[in-house]
Amino acid sequence: MELRKSYFADQRKDGLHEIGQGRPRLDSPGHVTGKTAYFADRNFPGMLHLKMVRSPHHHARIRSIDISEAEKHPGVMKILTARDVPHNVYTILILIQIGPEDETVLADGKVRWKGEAVVAVLAETERAAQEAAAKVKVDYEVLPAVFDMEEALKPGAPLVNEYHGQNHYLYDSGECRKVRFGDVEAGFAEADHILEQTYQSSPIEHAPTETTGCVVAPEGNDRFTCYTNTQAMFFTLDNASIILQMPGSKLHFVGGTVGGGFGGKVDVIVEPIAILGAKFTGRPVCFIYSREEEMQISSPRAAEKVVIKDGVMKDGRIVARKVTGYTDAGAYSRHSPYGAQKGAAHYPGPYTIPNVWIDTYCVYTNRTPSSAMRGFGVTIGDFALEVQMDKLARLIGMDPLEFRFINAYRDGDMKAHRQPTEGAALIECMQEASRAANWPVAEKYMAMSSYRKGG
Amino acid sequence: MAIRRGRGVAAINYPTGMNLGGDPTQALVHSTPTGNFMVTLSSVDLGQGMKQIMAQICAETIGVPTDRVIVDTADTDTGPHCMGTFASRGTHRAGNAVIQAAREARQVMLEVAAEELEVNASDLETDGQGNVLVKGAPQKSISIFDVALSAHFKRGRSISGRGMFLIPRSYPEKETGAMKPSTCYAHACTVAEVEVDDETGEVTVLNVKNVFEIGRALNPKMVEQQLVGGSWMGISHALYETTEPYYPNRDHGGTDFNQYLMPGPGDLAETEIIVLERPSADGPFGAKGPGEMCANPQIPAVANAVFDAVGVRIDTLPITPERILRALKAQAAG
Numbered sequence: 001m002e003l004r005k006s007y008f009a010d011q012r013k014d015g016l017h018e019i020g021q022g023r024p025r026l027d028s029p030g031h032v033t034g035k036t037a038y039f040a041d042r043n044f045p046g047m048l049h050l051k052m053v054r055s056p057h058h059h060a061r062i063r064s065i066d067i068s069e070a071e072k073h074p075g076v077m078k079i080l081t082a083r084d085v086p087h088n089v090y091t092i093l094i095l096i097q098i099g100p101e102d103e104t105v106l107a108d109g110k111v112r113w114k115g116e117a118v119v120a121v122l123a124e125t126e127r128a129a130q131e132a133a134a135k136v137k138v139d140y141e142v143l144p145a146v147f148d149m150e151e152a153l154k155p156g157a158p159l160v161n162e163y164h165g166q167n168h169y170l171y172d173s174g175e176c177r178k179v180r181f182g183d184v185e186a187g188f189a190e191a192d193h194i195l196e197q198t199y200q201s202s203p204i205e206h207a208p209t210e211t212t213g214c215v216v217a218p219e220g221n222d223r224f225t226c227y228t229n230t231q232a233m234f235f236t237l238d239n240a241s242i243i244l245q246m247p248g249s250k251l252h253f254v255g256g257t258v259g260g261g262f263g264g265k266v267d268v269i270v271e272p273i274a275i276l277g278a279k280f281t282g283r284p285v286c287f288i289y290s291r292e293e294e295m296q297i298s299s300p301r302a303a304e305k306v307v308i309k310d311g312v313m314k315d316g317r318i319v320a321r322k323v324t325g326y327t328d329a330g331a332y333s334r335h336s337p338y339g340a341q342k343g344a345a346h347y348p349g350p351y352t353i354p355n356v357w358i359d360t361y362c363v364y365t366n367r368t369p370s371s372a373m374r375g376f377g378v379t380i381g382d383f384a385l386e387v388q389m390d391k392l393a394r395l396i397g398m399d400p401l402e403f404r405f406i407n408a409y410r411d412g413d414m415k416a417h418r419q420p421t422e423g424a425a426l427i428e429c430m431q432e433a434s435r436a437a438n439w440p441v442a443e444k445y446m447a448m449s450s451y452r453k454g455g
Numbered sequence: 456m457a458i459r460r461g462r463g464v465a466a467i468n469y470p471t472g473m474n475l476g477g478d479p480t481q482a483l484v485h486s487t488p489t490g491n492f493m494v495t496l497s498s499v500d501l502g503q504g505m506k507q508i509m510a511q512i513c514a515e516t517i518g519v520p521t522d523r524v525i526v527d528t529a530d531t532d533t534g535p536h537c538m539g540t541f542a543s544r545g546t547h548r549a550g551n552a553v554i555q556a557a558r559e560a561r562q563v564m565l566e567v568a569a570e571e572l573e574v575n576a577s578d579l580e581t582d583g584q585g586n587v588l589v590k591g592a593p594q595k596s597i598s599i600f601d602v603a604l605s606a607h608f609k610r611g612r613s614i615s616g617r618g619m620f621l622i623p624r625s626y627p628e629k630e631t632g633a634m635k636p637s638t639c640y641a642h643a644c645t646v647a648e649v650e651v652d653d654e655t656g657e658v659t660v661l662n663v664k665n666v667f668e669i670g671r672a673l674n675p676k677m678v679e680q681q682l683v684g685g686s687w688m689g690i691s692h693a694l695y696e697t698t699e700p701y702y703p704n705r706d707h708g709g710t711d712f713n714q715y716l717m718p719g720p721g722d723l724a725e726t727e728i729i730v731l732e733r734p735s736a737d738g739p740f741g742a743k744g745p746g747e748m749c750a751n752p753q754i755p756a757v758a759n760a761v762f763d764a765v766g767v768r769i770d771t772l773p774i775t776p777e778r779i780l781r782a783l784k785a786q787a788a789g
Contacts, residue, residue, distance in 0.1 A: 001675065001678070001679040001683075001729070001730060002728070002729050002730070003672060003730050004729055004731050005732070007668075007731045007732070008731070008732060008733040011733060011734050012671070012734050013740075016740070017514070017518075017520075017583035018512075018514040018515040018520070019511060019512070019671070019740045020673065020674075020675065021521075021674065022674055022675045022676030022677070023511060023521055023674055023676075024676070025504050025506075025507040025677065026507055026521075026522070026526075027500070027506055027507070031502075058705065093476070096477045147703035147704070147705060148703045172629055173627070173629040173630070177627065177632065178629075178630065178632050179631070179632030180631050180632060181631070181632075197770065199770045199771070200770065200772070201771070201772040202697040202698065202700070202702035202771075202772065203697070203699060204692060204696040204697060204698060205698050205715060207696075207712070207715065230499065231499050231501060231541055232499070232538065232540065232541065233497045233499065233531050233534070233537065233539070234531060234536050234537065234538075235538070235539050237531050251531070252530075252531060252532050253529075253530070253531040254531075255499055255528075255529040256499055256500060256529030256530065257528075257529075258501045258502060260501060260502050261499075261501040261502075261540070261541075262501075262688075263541055265501075266539060291710070291712075292710040292711065295709050295711065295715060296708055303702050328703075338473070338475065338476055341627070342470075342473070342475060342636065345475065345632075345634055345636035345637075346470070346636075349468070350466065350467060350468035350640075365703070368698075368705075372541055374685075374746070374750055375469075375747045375750060375751050376541075376542070376747070378469060378747070379747075379750070379754065380772070382465070382467045382754065382755060383693075383751075383758065383772060384770075385467075385755070386465035386466065386467065386752070386754075386755030386756070386758075386759070387755050387758050387770065389465075389466075390464075390758075390762065391768070400463075400464055401464050404464070408466070409468075416632070417627075417633060417634050418631065418632075418633040418634075419634075419636075422639070422736065423640065423670075423733055423734075423735055423736065424640075424642070424733075425642040425668035425733040426466055426468060426642050426644070428668065428731055429466060429642045429666045429667070429668050429731060430464075430466055432644070432666040432731060433464065433644040433645070433666045433729075436666065436727060437462070437464075437648075437664045439462075439464065439646060450733070
């Protein structure tokens with residue numbers, strides 16, 4: 001890695017003692033020698049293991065649940081169903097007044113995705129829990145399911161989530177988050193060329209080295225300590241408090257060292273049910289995802305579809321950009337309404353465009369609920385935007401890098417969401433990339449600055 | 456049939472934090488009796504090095520070496536509130552909270568040192584080595600060890616501070632979408648060079664030149680580890696990863712790392728990282744969040760390079776050999 005200190009040197013105070021120094025990490029010797037303690041390294045006498053009975057169907061009504069055979073299985077201590085969960089329907093962002101509550105801790109009457117948690121089995125050993133889980137009988141009436149966002153938005157599509165009433169999130173702005181800036185139709189009318197393209201992605205997995213999980217130990221004083229690898233301690237504590245209808249003072253969360261997250265450990269999925277198990281049994285409880293559960297059950301990055309329509313002039317200026325973004329939330333919201341909204345704020349990318357029109361939708365389907373992942377709401381948008389930029393440049397016969405210089409935002413430029421640009425540095429990144437990759441651009445672009453001096 | 460070479464470019468920006476959802480983080484700092492400093496947080500270290508960075512920020516602010524700082528993260532009985540480690544917010548939000556807490560603690564430390572040295576606190580400075588000195592008369596000094604002992608055992612002072620970073624939540628305006636989603640933006644530009652085998656559809660990323668602008672590299676070695684790892688993830692996202700190869704069909708989902716493809720050591724591209732620093736006005740020592748941004752520009756850069764190599768556009772991720780071959784076939788037919 002090279003630090004190029006010549007850029008923005010007037011804005012930076014160098015010569016500090018600790019900042020700017022490549023000091024070795026204090027915790028790295030423990031990590032590389034396998035001595036660092038993670039949550040799963042804690043083992044308590046009498047610890048129970050929790051295994052989930054999960055839906056084999058994408059969408060089904062639950063006619064009945066029979067746990068009688070499973071209860072008799074040797075080693076089984078407790079079996080939990082929806083009626084054992086004090087506040088079974090929840091949503092993670094309710095803490096910041098984003099509703100409605102739309103997800104069940106344990107399925108109640110219906111399952112909305114394949115893999116949804118239906119019954120929790122607590123047993124003396126992992127094996128006993130697994131064997132007993134296999135003996136739980138759930139009678140399902142399979143319902144029509146919808147997996148494709150466009151299909152889900154059509155009239156008459158199977159309704160994925162009754163708590164929403166339709167297959168998209170309802171923002172205060174309506175069915176989508178909108179951004180309107182300038183007059184996009186006037187921009188298209190003025191443009192020399194118009195290009196409309198559609199981009200798509202499929203979900204990806206966070207693939208953390210350490211799978212999601214927690215270990216809960218009763219403190220003996222009506223409090224529970226939950227050792228967890230959550231990425232957000234109080235998010236988890238506060239949501240557990242709501243779900244379990246327990247005062248937060250009864251909950252103690254310990255974490256802090258996590259083997260990779262990338263956004264996959266922000267959902268509050270394992271902790272509340274494990275704490276509930278510890279409360280019912282009075283014993284420590286361990287609930288850790290297998291690799292298969294991590295891959296199949298934990299939230300992936302949402303699939304997205306992005307439609308971009310641009311109006312561009314022969315001289316390289318983009319004069320209008322219309323973006324419609326669709327985020328596949330799967331069956332439940334989790335953080336997806338936020339991601340779709342973040343996407344709306346991100347378009348039209350780091351470019352100054354006078355006329356912008358954006359709609360972003362959060363769509364419900366009978367797929368695994370998606371949620372936060374590194375680059376949440378932005379990554380797929382950047383893929384779409386930057387491939388589109390390449391196509392536009394070639395459409396007007398311009399060098400793709402030079403084309404970006406013409407449109408790059410600079411200090412003071414007004415963004416589509418009506419914030420003036422501050423601290424821009426796109427031009428300098430491109431100048432440095434031009435040098436590093438030996439991809440020459442015209443001298444006038446090398447003389448540009450994000451400060452708006454020199455062209 | 457041939458191996459064809461191409462290159463592509465992409466440029467991006469990325470917001471730090473999550474103003475659209477409320478974004479507070481708090482920190483506490485206190486000194487032990489022997490002048491070590493404890494930072495208490497509820498932020499989580501995901502392996503990216505949060506603890507180390509917070510130690511360096513606290514050390515710089517108080518004026519002690521980093522190894523005099525201990526960071527206690529993520530125990531809700533002892534740590535103040537943190538929204539969480541996500542949204543490229545850790546260094547920026549928690550860092551600001553730590554600076555504020557450390558400043559308050561430093562002020563108490565200097566007041567105690569001033570009493571011991573019989574000077575005004577405003578006349579004191581730290582040497583970064585563990586001592587408090589009188590400005591212009593460095594022979595007149597006291598060690599922070601002795602300052603802490605005095606505070607704890609003689610003067611009854613708590614060398615401690617409270618820190619908070621909160622940006623009021625931004626509510627988007629319904630019709631126009633006017634909003635303040637973030638306070639600062641990191642930037643990047645990547646040029647990727649690829650080889651595409653037009654017989655098998657296989658893509659090899661030969662090299663990536665990544666330029667990242669991250670406000671301030673607080674610990675350049677740790678910045679490097681994050682940026683190199685992120686670049687790898689971007690390439691992986693572009694060419695390999697998918698939980699459902701035939702989205703939206705839920706079949707064929709991977710269940711382990713044998714079935715879920717990611718590039719292995721033999722697939723690593725030659726990776727060049729260049730870092731620019733345009734300090735953010737509201738960042739701790741100017742830092743922005745590089746954590747997510749660094750995995751994004753490789754994806755379109757690789758897609759554009761594939762087009763440059765073989766003349767087909769793959770607008771659906773991931774860019775698999777199958778998709779390339781189908782596109783080449785369609786191109787030949789058309």
